[in-house]
Amino acid sequence: MLQHHDICILGAGPGGATAALHLANQGIPCVLIDKAVFPRDKVCGDALSGKVVNELKRISPNLPALLGEQQEQLPSWGIHFISPAGHKLSVPFRYEYDPERDVPSGYISKRIDFDNFLIEEVKKRPEISLLEGIDIATVERTAQGFSLSDKSGEQLFNTRLLIAANGAHSAFARHHAGIKQEPEHYCAGLRAYYRNVAGLDQDNFIELHFLKDFLPGYFWIFPLPDGYANVGVGMLSETVSQKKVNLKKEMLRIIETHPEFKERFANAELVGDIKGYGLPLGSKKRVISGDNYMLVGDAASLIDPFTGEGISNAMISGRWAAAQAGxxxxxxxxxxxxMQGYDKAVYNRLWKELKLSRRMQRLLDYPWLFNQVASKASKNKALAETISCMFTDLDLRERLKQPSFYLKLLFN
Incomplete structure (x- = not known):
């Protein structure tokens, strides 16, 4: 039977679920539709930054503590960046911390678990009609908004406002919003789960390795509960195409032959398959709304160009979509x-950060400079602290745009 709704949200990942929960907080009903049945897996790096924790707090003040009680997560205290020359730049999420006393600024949790954590919150809210296992095949414009139909062509929903949060391969984003996949603003990634990787950080820092024979790509290791680790590689699609890179072959080569990783993975076991996914990067401003619709999360291409983080930006855009819908x-x-109020709100919050991350991504074109920054910071506590703060203080991060910053590094 055809249903009529003011607001339909397509996709119940972090962006869509966050939008639904914020609508519920306003007392506004919506229908939240997903083709999967939760819990379901999603190929991702699985890291939850401090921005994710802040967005959970905005939904409900008790959610961060509730996440911290979940057995399926690990508290994480920072990031290790390893330069092409092997210099380690450690960036704590807060510069001084006590893992025994302080509340973590970030977590690591498989997406199958984190997304389901949000869905369990969705199920508590009577304002949200969650419909799982519904595969919307076509979306057509109507006089009042949009009509959503299944594969058989049966019309299931009419909506005045559609929030498209259905991921990197959103057909709606392509066909209705004109969002194109551009190789210079798109990253190809692979993810695998390994058990018993040696040498993981005792405070669960995530690792981003920029290897000189794999630039401008990166190799990551993120610790997970129960002795598991999320291991993967990412590289701009433009580079993959130009250099004809076989990412799976390169990832296995790194694990099997790189002097450090060969030892760390000597007793490790691959669990499941190596899976690929695409990351639409927020390194370019796009129009992410139009008549009767808004794009959220990966459908709006909001992934951080340098770190590959997308969950927090999806949740931020979901929050602003709910505000605009109200x-x-x-x-x-x-x-x-x-609807342009939504675009302005999202980019007012994220563009400065995304633009600077794009600049940091371009540092990989100058590995000698990256090496110099990491080398100096590894020996200079004040510089390390400054760079650490750059990840939370955008005014400080602006210094990365200034040639004088690098001149001082090179000649001091």
């Missing part, structure tokens, strides 16, 4: 012009 209902205005 205004649309209040003013009965679903026009593209009015």
């Amino acid at each position: 205004l649309c209902l209040q003013q009965q205005n679903f026009s593209a012009d009015f």
